[in-house]
């Protein structure tokens with residue numbers, strides 16, 4: 236692999252080296268031996284037993300027996316496409332990331348869209364969040380923006396992610412339901428983990444049944460950091476805006492389509508790209524100065540809160556165009572390995588406790604999903620810039636590492652880390668000052684669960700409110716346990732009392748008589764005068 240400049244074709248040219256096509260060729264075994272026949276196994280007599288020495292049969296069957304890999308533990312059902320990204324103007328003031336400097340540079344990208352809950356074969360138009368994961372193949376290495384189409388998340392701390400997912404996946408005793416939120420365990424989790432309120436409001440809204448993957452926003456959700464050449468850092472959140480606008484199905488359509496065409500979203504994306512009708516998304520950033528960290532009435536590190544665009548404007552900085560379908564879904568869409576920890580110089584993390592836990596989880600799961608530590612060598616995952624280090628060996632290693640020296644420091648090979656200077660480009664973590672006691676706790680600044688959920692409800696039009704009430708009624712109507720239903724009604728009275736009363740009536744629960752201001756004893760809403768305070772360490 237060369238160190239030549241990256242352009243929009245770099246990834247395609249790299250993948251080209253791996254493409255194979257068997258058209259018009261004689262069949263062989265994997266050892267290259269031509270086979271004379273591929274229909275009958277080798278037998279002792281035409282009606283006798285199959286012989287163990289039939290290497291052709293054994294190889295063909297063994298390979299088939301091992302063709303499946305585990306599906307992703309979440310986001311199993313996905314569809315992807317290739318494209319390119321171009322920044323509109325240099326972002327030099329904010330970040331030294333090279334792919335965000337020059338409007339003339341087109342960076343190759345690979346995007347995988349997904350549903351979260353359903354298994355690999357599930358229908359695509361179900362009510363669910365959608366994954367929106369983008370891999371930028373930059374000249375400084377791979378940068379992954381692993382987002383969703385909803386700007387907030389259900390929980391605040393990564394340690395609760397296994398609990399959330401256990402509650403939302405099919406129930407263990409009967410494996411139902413297979414692809415929706417309509418069951419007892421999910422709603423029990425919601426009622427007993429009330430930081431879920433805001434995202435549940437989005438999930439019950441029309442955002443959770445997108446019309447098309449081409450008409451869907453994407454959100455990085457967490458606060459990240461931009462760091463410029465001078466070492467100055469600022470908090471940043473990322474948003475994708477589809478040029479076709481954001482559009483949804485209505486529930487009745489979504490259900491009918493799920494039955495008639497479970498592949499509805501992938502078909503729409505595939506056909507648009509085949510027809511040259513390329514999906515486009517603009518990238519926006521919201522930036523907060525480090526010194527303004529505590530100047531808001533929510534904690535900017537809390538993933539259950541969005542940053543209101545009225546307060547922190549969205550600056551549109553570039554455009555992504557998806558212009559090429561994959562050649563092989565398994566090799567590309569399934570084997571791709573995204574990771575929020577894949578960053579390049581100029582992009583860094585914040586202390587959002589959800590993000591911090593994600594930084595562990597993705598490689599860990601991919602080690603088993605993709606069979607060992609060498610999945611970065613798979614064609615779809617390889618950076619387009621050169622990569623080398625002292626790693627070697629392991630399951631399915633593709634390279635022949637001939638160096639005598641595979642350790643650092645050494646005097647025998649001149650292989651050293653790159654200095655962190657802009658010219659040399661070595662990644663240096665932002666030197667944030669950190670101090671505190673080791674505690675298992677949630678900051679007080681994370682305790683307001685209902686204010687933004689109430690703002691979301693209040694921002695809805697009448698038809699949108701009606702859809703949300705219908706969604707709660709449908710989903711909770713499927714919950715068998717009366718106490719769980721009632722707990723959810725009581726919880727959402729804290730968001731809006733009319734909302735809770737309306738769906739309570741539809742599901743035969745007791746309507747709430749009070750609440751609804753977005754303020755509860757356990758969740759005091761913070762006013763502008765009562766801003767989030769820097770916690771004691």
Ligand code: HEM
Pocket residue numbers: 306307308309310313347348349365366367368381382383388392393394396454455456457571572573589590592593596597600601604
């Ligand atoms: C996929 C963990 C939160 C977006 C995954 C996978 C895991 C995981 C284990 C499967 C990865 C694979 O097999 O390759 C977690 C944990 C979270 C979390 C532990 C919280 C602590 C989030 C959030 C977002 C998100 C907040 C959105 C901002 C995605 C997407 C995928 C994914 C888009 C699918 C990537 C693909 O298409 O391959 N997550 N996740 N996750 N996650 Fe998360």
